Amino acid sequence: MLVVPEALVAGLVSEADALEAVRGCFAAMARNEARNFPVVREALGEGRQYGFKSGLDTAGGMLGVKAGGYFPGNAGRGITNHQSVVYLFDPESGRPTAMVGGNLLTALRTAAASALSIDLLARKDARVLGIVGAGHQAGFQLRAAAKVRAWERVIAWNLHPEMLPKLGAVAAELGLPFEAVPLERMVEADAIITITSSPAASLMARHVKAGAHLACMGTDTKGKQEVEPALVAAATVFTDEVAQSVTIGEAQHAVGAGLLDATAITPLGEVVTGAHRGRASDAEITLFDGTGVGLQDLAVAGMAVKRAAERGLGAVVEV
Known part of the structure; x- marks a missing residue:
């Protein structure tokens, strides 16, 4: 399994990359080549939220889940309120293939989805x-x-x-x-x-x-x-x-x-x-x-993993 820590993500996925990944994700969903699984979302009290978003992209060969949530007290700790990690698996065998820091990826894919809607729908x-x-x-x-x-x-x-x-x-x-x-x-x-x-x-x-x-x-x-x-x-x-x-x-x-x-x-x-x-x-x-949607997280995480592997970045661990 390739571990791509949060600190490497900024050098692997750009805003333009995220827009491309999200556009492809939406197209795959529309063609019924990809589907999201039901979201698990739990309130932890004091405004904290924790949950899972997951899905399967048969066209892209992507299976995975993002685990994380919103922790409003984090600003006082000097870290972002949104904390998450994306896990990817081989859709044929279920073998874990990657773990990717999800904080920046979440911000990038959320902004990319918004920008895509503006591009397609704004005057x-x-x-x-x-x-x-x-x-x-x-x-x-x-x-x-x-x-x-x-x-x-x-x-x-x-x-x-x-x-x-x-x-x-x-x-x-x-x-x-x-x-x-x-x-x-x-x-x-x-x-x-x-x-x-x-x-x-x-x-x-x-x-x-x-x-x-x-x-x-x-x-x-x-x-x-x-x-x-x-x-x-x-x-x-x-x-x-x-x-x-x-x-x-x-x-x-x-x-x-x-x-x-x-x-x-x-x-x-x-x-x-x-x-x-x-x-x-x-x-x-x-x-x-x-x-x-979870498929957006998988799309941008998959891009980060591909580039990390090409550049010899991240850490390979046995699981």
Whole structure:
């Protein structure tokens, strides 16, 4: 088994690599060549979450699981709140083939999925990017979004505004004007990324203009919520996986309230493959419910393992 520690991942997988891997993952899912297994998610108390996401990609020969979760006290320990490891197995024999640090990979694949949705669904003339949230993953979201659109400026809101300068520094690196704004000014944005761990909606219908695209990336557990159900119901909804969207994703609330039917939600992979046209008009609000699927983790981890093996990096251990 090849062990690829967290410290090596940054030199093995780039933002562009993650986008390529996630695009391929969505396409394989749409072609029924890959499937995710049911998510195991447990609350540990004090905001801590732990669980497993796993799946099988028959086309890519990938079988594996990501184990990890969210530990909000980690910031005080000097480490990221999200902690995870990806394990890969030979799909024919079940033999373990790799263990890969999953923290950076999770941030990269989450941002890549968001950026892919923007690339496929946002209006071609989108120029103002809005971001709701300024935690660890927000910077990754901004960098990935900058790969798929030529933004003219970035506006952002966070419940704790003192965290926004760090996101502003990322915008400065990218040469983008940045402004911290109240939620009411999100109506100026052509695309909005929500990336929070909130238990209650912050983004409301009145904060979003006609024709905007929303990439809702923070809700991946029962009870989390970033967007009011009426806004979700008013949008054309896409997702990584419908089963997760209606149970642990942003759509769980609109579906639970009877405002949205699961059959109205389209897998983003169908847009990737051309089976669905995506955005139908410039006035339409599109929404991507990014719940985070195990196959994405396997795709980016597999890329890290391949490159580590090619470069003689990592450690081979007997198991």
